[in-house]
Structure formats: C-alpha cells, structure tokens
Amino acid sequence: MVESKYMPLDGANAVSQAMRQINPDVVAAYPITPQTAVVQNFSQYVADGLVDTEFVPVESEHAAMSACVGASAAGARVMTATAANGLALMWEMLYIASGMRLPIVLTVVNRALSSPLNIHCDHSDSMGARDSGWLQLYAETGQEAYDNTIKAIRIAEHPDILLPVMSCQDGFITGHGVERVGILPDEAVQEFVGTYHPKYSLLDTDHPVTMGAWDFTDYYFEHKRQQTEAMNNALPIVKQIFREYEELSGRPQSIVDMWGMDDADYAIIVLASTAGTTRTVAREWRARGIKVGVIKPRVYRPFPAQEIIEAIKNCKAVAVLDRAISFGTPLGAGPLFTDITSALYNEGITGLPVVDYIYGLGGRDTVPPMIESVYQDLQEIAATGERGALVRYLGLRE
C-alpha cells in the first residue's frame, strides 16, 4: 500500500489528476457542461508540459470519438470525456470502438438528455449507452471517480477484455462538488497502469491489419459472439483489478458495495452519488434497530447479477432507485430495475417484492426524507404483503 496525498478537488478535477498521472498518448475532446472542466484542466497539464499527450480540441463529440478510435487503432492509449448530448452524438462511434475492440477510456459526467434542455444530473445519457458494448463504472464520490479512472485503463487494456470503458460520475453533484480526494503518488499510478502494448495496431507495417472492414452474413455474427464473450467473462478480471487497486490504495474496492446487507430486511439498490444520501438515512434507521441495507454497484456493465442476488435473496422487500427511465418497459421502469428483476427470475427467486423508484431526473434533488419514505414503503410492503405500484416517483410534483 502507498500513501495518498489528500487534496480538495471537485470530481472533474479528480479525473483530470488521474489523467495527468496516466499520461495517455492522445486526448481528443469537445467541451460540454458539466464535463468541460475534466478536459480543460487536462489541457493546462498539456500546456505546462506535465504530460506527453497529444491533445486536440476537435469540432464535435462525433469527431472526438472518431479521433479516439483512430488513435487507439493506431496503438495509442486514448482517453476522452463527455456528457449528455455529447455522448449521444458519439453514439455511432461507441459501437465502432467496442466492435473494433479498442480499449478507450471515456469519462462521462452524467447529465440529462435533451429535450427539454437541461444541464443537471441524471443517468439518461450513459444508461442509453448500456448496450453499446462498453463496460460501465459508476462513482459515488470524486474519490471513486479518480480511482475508477485509473482502474478503467487496466480493465480496458486487459488482453482478455479489450473493450472500451465508460467511467461515470454525477454531473454537478460530484463533478462540481469539492471534496477531500486522496491522490496516489504519480509513480504508483504509472506502475499500476503500466505501458500499453497493443497486440494489433495500424502503422505496424510489418504486420498489416485491416479494421472495421465489411463483414456480412459470413462472419459478423461470429465476431459479435466473441465480443459478448469478452464482456461475459470480464467480471472476474474486473474484480481482480479492483482487488489489486485496493491493495495499492488501501481503499475498499468491491465491484458491488454493500452496507448492512449481512442481515438486512429492507434493501435499497442505487448507483452513484445518491448511495451516500441513502447510507446516511440507513445509518440512522439501523441505530433505531431497523434492519436496513444499501447496495451500490460500482460496476454496471457487465452486470454483477450474482453479487446483487446473493445479497438481496433473504430480504423482505427491496427498492431499486433509477435515475433514468427506460421508456416503454412495463410501466416505464428504469434500467437497473429491469436488470435486477430479470436476474431474480433467472435465479428462480419470484416471491421477493421489488419496487422501482424513478428519482432525480434533470437534477431534481434527492434528500434524506425521500429515502426515508422508501424504507417506510418497504416496511409497509413487507407488513401487508401487498406490493402495490411497481414503478413510483421520488420528489415528483403531481
């Protein structure tokens, strides 16, 4: 374990610091609130000569991810950052990156998708990209955003994974919120991420390759099978890399963070910053003797179904908090809910009441009394045996 140096940083700046230490070969990016600070701080490090990175402020996010794909295909270690409509504009390229098996690391500072226009946090941007073949990590704090950025490099470049990674944190809430962040020594990070040696790259003229060439009814299907296989097998490797990082940093790094889940009757499953609010409420309820727990997946793609199911199977009632709607699912549930309920069914667990709460869309504040109301609902569901509405809304005026 090495000692971290503690600094007051906002979540965006914490990621810029991680990028400085990783010292990627190429960064291509386009400004968008609330991501802008990530790349802006980094461009200062480029100007100051603190990194060797080639930095290009391109003309759109579509161009940013295109340039990242080109650089990664040429064998570079590549990073970028975006949010909301910027991520939506990258959509076409997200599939190019994962289909070409390029280990690009993208920071997403989560923000609501237009329309109507909104710059505040929800997860509609990255949740829409959950099927694009990228691994997804979600950070509760600026500290986790820093840690995840460093781990993401190792995960993406692992020869048995070779897939791009999206490292997400909540816009403004952690992105602009200043907190105490422990920064590892530069050399420790450099040693942890090592040097990227691509197996195949363009411009390696002794070993010419073609990438993205046409692939019709003959082999396209087989290539997609390989891609899904890499994703399906990624979780144990991700766990191993999380463990290594835990040993290095001394900070706990389970892929699914559990609080009070050893004997919990009532559990809330939630991603990112609202896990902190939930834990605060859970602590108070535990002090009053009510067995509540909190589950916070740090990894969302690939989905850690086993860990979550194992933790909740003996609960009396479970709530999932979704900061995005998967429009058109039964009753308009969120993506986390549909993943969890399908995993429960697959494990043959059908008697456990699970309800979904859509919360915080467009940056609506999620405050402790709302979380208390969720635990109250769970108690009521368990006491009456009536599940009630499947999809509910927290903090909505109607």
Added chain:
Amino acid sequence: MNPGTTTSIKRMIRQEVFPTPFCPGCGHGILLGAILRAIDELGWSMDEFLFVSGIGCGGWIPSPHFAADTLHVTHGRAIAFATGAKLFNPELKVVVIGGDGDLASIGGNHLIHGARRNIDLTVICANNMIYGMTGGQVTPTTPHGAYTMTTPQGNPERPFDLCQLVAAAGASYVARYSVYHVRQLIRSLKRALQHPGFSFVEVLSSCPVQYGRRNELRSPVAMLNYFREHCVPISRAHTMDSAELADKIVIGEFVR
C-alpha cells in the same frame, strides 16, 4: 410609435423572462436589439417568424426572449431543423441565430450545405470567438495565437473566415459587421431578412468575460474599441496590402 425604437421593440420581447442570462458587457444584447430593430423597421410582425437556435450563448438570443415561435434544438443542428420547418411551411420567415461554436464548429457541415442548397433561410452568427457558455475554450474562429482555457499557450491553429467559407459554398447574401457597427448591422440584417435564398450575417460580438479577459480586452469598452480599431470596410481593405491587413477584420457585404 416610431419603428426601431426601444419603446417599439419592447412588445417583441417576452419581458417576463428578463433579465437576460448574458454576462455584463456581452455583445449579444446589442445583437438581440439589432435583430428586433431590423424586423420592426421593416414593418414585419413577429407572427410571421420562426426563430431556430442551438446550444451556446448565441442560442439564448431568440429563446426564450423573442415573443415569436422559437425552436431551441441541439448543439450545431439549428440549420438542419430550420431546413425542415421551411420546407413544410415556405411562407414562414425562418431565422437561425447561433454562435460560432454552434454554427461553425459542431454544425459546420449544415452551414456549408445550407449555403450550397441556397435555401431561403437567414442565418445570423454571433461570433464571440470562444465557447463562452462552457467557460472559454478554443473554437474554430478563435484568432491564431489567442489565449483560451484550452490554449493557455496561445491558439496554434488558424481560424475560419466564415464569410469566405459560406460565400464559397454558395450563399447568395453574405455580410460581416460587429456589434460596434450597429447602424450598418441593422441595415445589413434588413437586407438579409428580405433576401430570397441563403443569407448569412456574421456578427462579431464582444465577450469580455471569457475571451477579453485572457486577451488584454478585459472591459466591455475595450472589446468594443477593439472592433472599432480592427474592423476595416471592404472598400478600404482593397487599398491595403497583406501586411497592413494582418490583424484587421474586413467588414461589409461580401455577396449581395
């Protein structure tokens, strides 16, 4: 009520949304007024208009301030959205208002294709030479050597000459003025609005907060003086050699 006066144009504004979100010293308020004065002086009603805008400070000029139909769309795509609206309702006067980041960078492709098609739109580009809303990053119109948040050692790239670009692509009315040259600007906007076909007016707008303060133009007056001192009309530019024109901005009507 005399057309073009402040009293007269007030009815063209949703006054309940004031004050504007513009920073102190921003030139976009001058441009907002100039557009309304041009329409008012032409004797046209706001009911005849659709204003389309994208993302960025420039996009705020019509939306939500203009008491007319406004369509506030995604970053860079205003001209494409406007094309659709104009095709369905050709009687509508469709005006696109956006910044340089919006129209020339992420939306640059739509700009040249709108000009190539010579579709009957009026496009007003509020060029403040910076991404103002996101905090002052380099754009494709930032002058060579200028300091921004993402070019702390000076911009190594050359800027677009938007008027030359759009003229070359086929626009049939092309002009450039600054918010300092407000009378000429209003006259040009009137011509652009009346012009059948693709009309483009580039308006250099002051941004002391994001651009000026990093480039020794910290005050609103300093930025307006910069436009006064560096803008030369086309007729005078013809008499100057390339060395004299090096730090100058040519203003006037390039295609009419």
